[in-house]
Amino acid sequence: xxxxxxxxxxxxIRGTGQIVHFLLVxxxxxxxxxxxxxxxxxxRGRHRYIFSKKYLAYAMLVxxxxxxxxxxxxxxxxxxxxxxxxxxVKLYSYMNIIVAIINFITQMIISKTVARMMxxxxxxxxxxxxxxxxxxxxxxxxxxxxxxxxxxxxxxxALIVQQKRNQPDLRWSWTxxxxxxxxxxxxxxxxxxxxxxxxxxxxxxxxxxxKLQVQxxxxxxxxxxxxxxxxxxxxxxxxxxxxxxxxxxxxxxxxCSQSTDYMAxxxxxxxxxxxxxxxxxxxxxxxxxxxxxxxxxxKKPYDAFGAFINLVFLSIxxxxxxxxxxxxxxxxxxxxxxxxxxxxxxxxxxxxxxxRSVHSFSLLIFSIKYRIKPMGLxxxxxxxxxxxxxxxxSFSLILVQSDLSQRLKRS
Numbered sequence: 001x002x003x004x005x006x007x008x009x010x011x012x013i014r015g016t017g018q019i020v021h022f023l024l025v026x027x028x029x030x031x032x033x034x035x036x037x038x039x040x041x042x043x044r045g046r047h048r049y050i051f052s053k054k055y056l057a058y059a060m061l062v063x064x065x066x067x068x069x070x071x072x073x074x075x076x077x078x079x080x081x082x083x084x085x086x087x088x089v090k091l092y093s094y095m096n097i098i099v100a101i102i103n104f105i106t107q108m109i110i111s112k113t114v115a116r117m118m119x120x121x122x123x124x125x126x127x128x129x130x131x132x133x134x135x136x137x138x139x140x141x142x143x144x145x146x147x148x149x150x151x152x153x154x155x156x157x158a159l160i161v162q163q164k165r166n167q168p169d170l171r172w173s174w175t176x177x178x179x180x181x182x183x184x185x186x187x188x189x190x191x192x193x194x195x196x197x198x199x200x201x202x203x204x205x206x207x208x209x210x211k212l213q214v215q216x217x218x219x220x221x222x223x224x225x226x227x228x229x230x231x232x233x234x235x236x237x238x239x240x241x242x243x244x245x246x247x248x249x250x251x252x253x254x255x256c257s258q259s260t261d262y263m264a265x266x267x268x269x270x271x272x273x274x275x276x277x278x279x280x281x282x283x284x285x286x287x288x289x290x291x292x293x294x295x296x297x298x299k300k301p302y303d304a305f306g307a308f309i310n311l312v313f314l315s316i317x318x319x320x321x322x323x324x325x326x327x328x329x330x331x332x333x334x335x336x337x338x339x340x341x342x343x344x345x346x347x348x349x350x351x352x353x354x355x356r357s358v359h360s361f362s363l364l365i366f367s368i369k370y371r372i373k374p375m376g377l378x379x380x381x382x383x384x385x386x387x388x389x390x391x392x393x394s395f396s397l398i399l400v401q402s403d404l405s406q407r408l409k410r411s
């Protein structure tokens with residue numbers, strides 16, 4: 001489910017729109033291929049995206065095959081007493097299998113809702129009306145590529161190294177079997193991550209337009225400027241600026257409302273992913289302690305290789321949460337900056353029409369109170385990373401105390 005969807009305008013897409021268009025087409029193709037998208041695109045009628053029974057049948061087939069293969073593997077590990085939940089890599093894999101299955105099912109259930117939302121958002125019209133600096137777009141694309149491609153590449157490399165050490169007879173391609181659920185379970189979250197990048201860039205461009213208008217309006221109310229132009233020109237100019245401000249207010253409302261709706265659709269996947277990372281970090285930290293404890297107290301050789309592999313997946317989980325947290329915080333800061341910029345507009349000597357537009361925009365920002373709260377459970381901002389680390393510290397401390405108690409009893 002790509003951000004907002006591709007609602008093509010009659011005008012040719014240029015510049016930034018071309019980059020976003022290419023990325024969205026690629027993203028939707030991948031979502032359809034993996035069975036996470038059951039809608040087809042059409043140029044006929046008002047609704048560009050239409051629920052497709054054929055695509056739904058394909059999604060059901062992919063879900064059935066994925067569930068059969070990986071649930072069977074989990075059951076086989078359980079029957080053979082290989083279901084080791086203290087193994088960070090296996091635990092991470094098991095959790096991602098469950099999350100991937102849930103994502104498959106939920107995306108099939110909300111397919112019609114997704115189609116309606118994606119058909120109703122003028123993404124490219126908004127991008128064309130609020131030009132975004134190409135350098136900003138390239139920086140954002142690089143950040144997204146690190147999360148979407150860089151993290152799976154690092155995990156795949158770690159899995160290959162681990163397999164060569166533990167199972168040298170197997171081909172490296174078998175590691176893709178373990179990696180695939182991790183990619184699928186994070187695919188929707190990566191879509192949302194990319195969506196937030198686009199939203200942040202659009203709001204930054206909107207704020208730049210507002211800053212330019214602040215300079216123009218405040219300059220027009222300068223006593224020296226008043227003497228240069230007639231009253232009729234000033235009224236006409238204020239009306240033009242008011243019209244532009246009303247358009248920016250409408251775009252701001254659309255961005256906030258549609259991104260909130262998009263969050264509602266992605267909430268379950270985001271919450272499940274955060275739970276996976278939280279458990280993965282906790283187990284990873286405990287395993288690092290356990291390896292040291294076994295070496296220091298159990299007089300066993302220190303498993304540096306296992307600790308390294310564990311550290312890789314531990315770091316990936318921390319970085320996943322950190323990137324989501326800091327990007328969300330930047331987005332919230334940009335929306336708050338819009339209200340601050342509006343307050344900097346001097347309307348004492350402005351035309352009544354412009355004063356009304358400024359007051360309407362201010363009330364709109366106050367009424368929206370934009371927040372990022374998946375399922376209304378918690379807010380994703382800079383405080384989330386602190387909450388996660390505090391929870392990990394608490395859980396790890398309980399596990400360490402329990403382990404130390406058992407060791408002292410045995411001794």
